[in-house]
Amino acid sequence: MDKIKVLSPTAILGYGFPVESFERGLDRKPDVIAVDGGSTDPGPYYLGSGLSFTDRNAVKRDLHLMIEAGQKLNIPVLVGTAGGSGASAHLNWCLDIVKEIINEEGFKLKIATIGAEIDREEVKNRLREGKLSPLYPAEEVNEEEIDRATRIVGQMGIEPIIEALKGGADLILAGRAYDPTVFAAYPILKGFERGLALHMGKILECASIAADPGSGSDCMLGILGQDHFILEPLNPERRCTVTSVSAHTLYEKSNPYKLYGPGGVIDLTETEFEQIDERRVKVTGSKFIPDEDYTIKLEGAKLVGYRTISIAGTRDPIMIRQIDDILKEVKRIVNESFSEDREKYNIYFRVYGKNGVMGKLEPVQEITAHELGIVIEVIADTQKRANSICSFTRSTLLHYGYPGRVATAGNLAFPYSPSDIKAGEVYEFNLHHLVQVDDPLEYFPVRFMTEDTIPEDGRLT
Incomplete structure (x- = not known):
């Protein structure tokens, strides 16, 4: 042949x-x-x-x-x-x-x-034998973290x-x-x-x-x-x-x-x-x-919470000019209102038209867009809590009175009704390691x- x-x-x-x-x-x-x-x-x-x-x-x-x-x-x-x-x-x-x-x-x-698919106990055995090593950018893993993986594959x-x-x-x-x-x-x-x-x-x-x-x-x-x-x-x-x-x-x-x-x-x-x-x-x-x-590569994923999102847009140039300060203040208000649950949720804003794709790595700092798309994302320990925090964050941002605001109604446009989308379970990779x-x-x-x-x-x- x-x-x-x-x-x-x-x-x-x-x-x-x-x-x-x-x-x-x-x-x-x-x-x-x-x-x-x-x-x-x-x-x-x-x-x-x-x-x-x-x-x-x-x-x-x-x-x-x-x-x-x-x-x-x-x-x-x-x-x-x-x-x-x-x-x-x-x-x-x-x-x-x-x-x-x-x-x-x-x-x-x-x-x-x-x-x-590889059993977690087997992966822990390999860890004890010193035959498990992280692949960049992963860090060293312990047995508790291995147990958190819902599935591990080689x-x-x-x-x-x-x-x-x-x-x-x-x-x-x-x-x-x-x-x-x-x-x-x-x-x-x-x-x-x-x-x-x-x-x-x-x-x-x-x-x-x-x-x-x-x-x-x-x-x-x-x-x-x-x-x-x-x-x-x-x-x-x-x-x-x-x-x-x-x-x-x-x-x-x-x-x-x-x-x-x-x-x-x-x-x-x-x-x-x-x-x-x-x-x-x-x-x-x-x-x-x-x-x-x-060696073979192991991949594992663990459950880290539950997600709710809300998608909105704004075309107000006054709001756009100060969007970073507005979002920072809205997050402060929400965290203060839910201070007893602060360790049980996280709020994220993704602003498309500014740095929604690159985030902190975006080299262009000046906003030139005439409109912005804003994704409010909440990840919490339960779906119910994620729903509540996202709802409160959305309504706070919708009616936030920023300096120079002219309109007295809401300052966001929502393409969907209901405005809050329950996205369910959230996972993250927790094993990215080589096993001998x-x-x-x-x-x-x-x-x-x-x-x-x-x-x-x-x-x-």
């Missing part, structure tokens, strides 16, 4: 892709179809709550097309970070969708699921996925996985260079985002040879360029020459990009350097099943 073709339909399962692009990819006779199913980008809520940030119907649509194509071409279909965050609840959710597709279409599949490398492939799986649903692994595992199993395979996977996990114009909802084909790989977008309106591909190589990296992952690092110091025609780019020179100790392991497979159990042996309720755990 002198080359392997990997088809990446979309940047995240559920983001969709044009059927025409997908069919062009299938016409190229790929050896594997792979897709990344999740990310930490949408924040800690989804890991903490066990819910997916992608829509079920959208995921089902994408999966149905992929499974059908895999059956037609007799090639494996791989999904990484199933359900968005890759914990057991997310994996179960994705398996339930697969079961529904199978029941509707009558597909005959050998399915492999790979768990990635980011698997290629090894569990290779085990599933060796077992003859037609469809692999992996829990939390290092993004490039579902694209790189099959080529590495077949003997291709690990650094090139992982680098190609790093590009393919975002599908056509690495093209010009870029899109996370369109297909990309990767062709891996013995000493290079080639990237080709499958929509004729897009093209890969040296700039688009090399720029995407820098995506989500703190070091332009090193890409760290489970078990080692992709060394890009000798990587070269070549434009081989108008729409394709060839990449050479990427290498994999194994670590002395095999003796075996890359030890936290990632591979389980095989067929369409007839999927648990009746679709549940693995």
Whole structure:
């Protein structure tokens, strides 16, 4: 086998892709179809709550097309970070969708699921053994903080996925996985260079985002040879360029020459990009350097409270000129009114048109906007308290008598009724750590099943 073709339909399962692009990819006779199913980008809520940030119907649509194509071409279909965050609840959710597709279409599949959720007691054992270390900007963690995590997942490398492939799986649903692994595992199993395979996977996990114009909802084909790989977008309106591909190589990296992952690092110091025609780019020179100790990244999320928000706007230039002083005084009034509960809530203001995006990092200090959008956010220990504090803050700001005010009515415009939105549970990441392991497979159990042996309720755990 002198080359392997990997088809990446979309940047995240559920983001969709044009059927025409997908069919062009299938016409190229790929050896594997792979897709990344999740990310930490949408924040800690989804890991903490066990819910997916992608829509079920959208995921089902994408999966149905992929499974059908895999059956037609007799090639494996791989999904990484199933359900968005890759914990057991997310994996179960994705398996339930697969079961529904199978029941509707009558597909005959050998399915492999790979768990990635890790018990808190095991993480505490690793801490006691001195095998847990923080990843910047995280700090050292203690056992109490580990216990606060509602869910903890490990980011698997290629090894569990290779085990599933060796077992003859037609469809692999992996829990939390290092993004490039579902694209790189099959080529590495077949003997291709690990650094090139992982680098190609790093590009393919975002599908056509690495093209010009870029899109996370369109297909990309990767062709891996013995000493290079080639990237080709499958929509004729897009093209890969040296700039688009090399720029995407820098995506989500703190070091332009090193890409760290489970078990080692992709060394890009000798990587070269070549434009081989108008729409394709060839990449050479990427290498994999194994670590002395095999480590995987842990991700954990904890519940920190409950959120209520209110969205408002103002077009009063008098108010806009002194908005910082007004918000500071409104917060003082609220805190004084609820002094007995002061440790049980926090108030945040996000001012769009001033520094709503960058916050304290915003370099432009002068307000030039003719109107401002103001988001009042309260996080409290209970939803009831968050509701109360947000309501009081909103009404205080609405009728606050700032210097120079002309109007006697409210000074805010509310686009929604009710004006206060109960947003529910709030989570934050509390584990962003490396754990040293003796075996890359030890936290990632591979389980095989067929369409007839999927648990009746679709549940693995």
